[in-house]
Amino acid sequence: MAPQRCSEGVGSEWEAGIGELGEAEILARVRGGETAAYGELVLMHASVAKRTAVFLGAGADADDVVQESFVKAFRALGSFRDGATFRPWLLRIVANETRNLMRSRGRRAKREELAVLPEAVLDPADEAADAERRAELLAAVRGLPEQYRLVVTCRYLLELDEQETATVLGWPRGTVKSRLHRALGRLRTQLPDREVQR
């Protein structure tokens, strides 16, 4: 009875609770030597890992980045703090791997950097105006200096919270806040303003 009442009242919270519990359990099993249990963690987080890799610029190499990140995360489990959340920690590895990849692409990177963000899929139901606005927005985000692009990408495009963004980018929380503020300011000045009708 109790669980049912819970699931009615605070559905998502309840589920999240189960998720974390399951995750901690899996981690404990992996650390206890049950390597195969790691496969469950991989399945649990693969899609957000890939999304992050793609958004941060891995492009066609995103699958390699994801695979490499999971392997590295496994090997670094010794440094993973008990009770911490696995996802931001993993995504930090993904972000680093993506950066390494981009760096190793060398001179090509400059050109490819412009293609960092995936094309927005145009929902057929969308109005043409929305599509246009999205394309503008995408171009504006692409054109931001790297730090701003990273913070906007993590915080809004990937919808990570502030703390997760800080963890993933390896910046202090205050830095995330201030850069985000400046990035949004820049986007506002570059985009034809829609928030205030002119």
Added chain:
Amino acid sequence: MTSLEDELRALGRSAAVPPVADGLAARVLERVAEPPVRRSFGAALRSRWRSLLALLAILLAGALVAEPVRAQVAEWLDIGGVEAVQVPSGPTTAPGAPEVVGDLTVAEAAKSAGFTPVVPKALGTPKHVQASAGFVAMSWRTATGVVRLEQFQAEPQPYYFKKYYSELEYVQSIDGYWFSTPHELVLVKKTGAEQTVRVAGPTLVWVRDGVTYRLEGVPEKDRAVELAR
């Protein structure tokens, strides 16, 4: 009227990301079942020396023998561009540090390395300097033999050094490690192929501002640490 923030979220959701490759979990499991051959995730460790210390505690406690996973995790240690692997027994003697081949000036080396190398004041102008992209080596001749300092951007892909050591000591004042015993120095190529470079004597390794430093040829730890400051 939606806010810019909401528009950005909508943009993120509308972006096409293809599904994850088939068999990802299986491939990851296959790879983690093998001993690590490539660079491990060092950045997180570097940025959190607390974790490093915890890891080191495991290393020093010799708790390697327990579960296979823990053993695998504990066997390596990343220090910038250096990966350290503990082995039961290492070489017992090492020749002195080799002299650098190359006669660049420090300024020329900075140019080809792409970063400005550090020169310890106490040692004066290096006798020889050599450089390549992301990497600078310099050496001095001193009364006790050759002193060699290598510095490279923390992740010198496609190469990194790997050391097989039997003892190391954490040096808190410079957040580095002192390899007190001779150890094998191995260069790992991007392909994963390993090439033994040589046996190195006592070495101090530390990372500062994204650059990894290896100081070799100074057999006393305190003196080495002093030079590293």
